[in-house]
Amino acid sequence: MDYAATLQWLYAQLPMYQRVGAAALNPNLDRIAVLSAHLGNPHLKFKSIHVAGTNGKGSSSHMLASVLQEAGYNVGLYTSPHLKDFKERVRINGTPITEEFVVDFVAENKYFFEAKSFSFFEMTVALAFNYFASQQVDVAIIEVGLGGRLDATNIIMPEGCLITNISLDHQQFLGTTRAEIAREKAGIIKSKIPVVVVENDAETFPVFKTIAQEKNASLHLASQRQFTTDLLGDYQKQNINGVVSLLHVLPQFSVSELHIIDGLQRVVKNTGLRGRWEILENQPKIIADVAHNPAGLQAVFAQLKKEQSDKLHIIFGVVSDKKVSEITTFLPKKAHYYLCTANVPRAMNTSELAFEFIKNDFSFSTHDSVQQAFEAAKTAASKNDLIFVGGSLFVVAEILA
Numbered sequence: 001m002d003y004a005a006t007l008q009w010l011y012a013q014l015p016m017y018q019r020v021g022a023a024a025l026n027p028n029l030d031r032i033a034v035l036s037a038h039l040g041n042p043h044l045k046f047k048s049i050h051v052a053g054t055n056g057k058g059s060s061s062h063m064l065a066s067v068l069q070e071a072g073y074n075v076g077l078y079t080s081p082h083l084k085d086f087k088e089r090v091r092i093n094g095t096p097i098t099e100e101f102v103v104d105f106v107a108e109n110k111y112f113f114e115a116k117s118f119s120f121f122e123m124t125v126a127l128a129f130n131y132f133a134s135q136q137v138d139v140a141i142i143e144v145g146l147g148g149r150l151d152a153t154n155i156i157m158p159e160g161c162l163i164t165n166i167s168l169d170h171q172q173f174l175g176t177t178r179a180e181i182a183r184e185k186a187g188i189i190k191s192k193i194p195v196v197v198v199e200n201d202a203e204t205f206p207v208f209k210t211i212a213q214e215k216n217a218s219l220h221l222a223s224q225r226q227f228t229t230d231l232l233g234d235y236q237k238q239n240i241n242g243v244v245s246l247l248h249v250l251p252q253f254s255v256s257e258l259h260i261i262d263g264l265q266r267v268v269k270n271t272g273l274r275g276r277w278e279i280l281e282n283q284p285k286i287i288a289d290v291a292h293n294p295a296g297l298q299a300v301f302a303q304l305k306k307e308q309s310d311k312l313h314i315i316f317g318v319v320s321d322k323k324v325s326e327i328t329t330f331l332p333k334k335a336h337y338y339l340c341t342a343n344v345p346r347a348m349n350t351s352e353l354a355f356e357f358i359k360n361d362f363s364f365s366t367h368d369s370v371q372q373a374f375e376a377a378k379t380a381a382s383k384n385d386l387i388f389v390g391g392s393l394f395v396v397a398e399i400l401a
Contacts, residue, residue: 003099022078053164067263074133076140084303149187309386337364338373342394
């Protein structure tokens with residue numbers, strides 16, 4: 001199989017959570033342990049840093065990778081999901097995994113995959129670990145996929161852990177309260193391994209404190225740091241605090257203040273990160289952001305209020321498990337919404353989305369596709385207007401070139 005056929009086989013044989021939802025999940029570390037053993041336990045052949053949280057873990061992972069690259073390390077980076085191309089999930093020093101490696105990995109292990117019926121996520125995690133080991137990275141930044149405790153990435157023994165903020169998301173899997181969700185995220189805490197938490201929150205911090213004590217792990221609360229980043233948006237300040245605080249408790253990595261300054265300013269250049277308050281065009285200004293849960297969207301729309309424009313046009317779509325009634329409570333009223341459905345099975349139908357917008361007296365139009373919504377907004381907007389694209393990673397992905 002060539003690369004395209006290999007990806008088609010992966011998607012067809014083993015459903016991915018990002019596309020189909022709960023049907024793709026199989027939260028059990030026994031399975032990834034079996035797969036890893038089959039590959040010779042590649043996760044034991046490189047150092048790693050584990051990053052979990054509801055929002056900010058992707059940005060934080062890329063920041064960590066960028067800083068360590070500036071410090072001269074050969075840095076692997078595993079994140080999910082991807083925006084445009086599967087290879088985005090696995091990078092070394094910002095360069096995506098090669099198509100040849102993906103094809104060969106699947107071809108060499110296809111019969112084992114089929115016999116054991118591993119999930120899409122388990123296979124991609126194993127692919128990443130195998131790639132990092134084969135390329136002899138100095139350290140790999142590993143972003144949790146969902147939760148932490150039972151996530152396939154949680155077989156690693158990292159040098160340190162970072163837990164970003166905790167909000168209500170994926171409650172059907174992680175718990176209905178922030179404390180319950182925090183307990184799942186805290187599952188990445190390992191014995192005698194330092195962990196940094198970004199929020200001193202009355203509901204979640206005691207959970208982290210208790211589990212850290214049980215594991216005899218040193219717990220650190222991120223402190224305010226006076227650094228800036230090329231990633232736009234005020235919400236990145238909290239991510240900076242967590243990243244820099246973690247680096248300060250990992251003396252095994254030789255990282256100077258200059259490395260931190262340069263790394264934080266070169267995140268996009270060093271890692272290829274996209275979709276975080278990304279300015280796509282000017283006149284009219286077009287901004288895209290992949291925030292997709294209530295807390296993340298609330299932060300993004302708070303940022304949007306600081307933008308100056310004559311009129312606001314919002315291209316908006318969500319996945320079917322989101323509570324739109326909750327999201328509409330903080331959406332700006334003075335805007336026209338172009339409602340659309342992304343081309344994935346999980347996407348919420350436009351008619352269902354429109355029902356909530358009718359109830360709340362929003363100005364909106366419905367469109368058959370994301371691209372049609374985008375073209376309609378660009379046609380309607382003047383050069384002093386603002387177009388925002390968001391609500392779902394999949395909506396943003398269809399807009400990005």
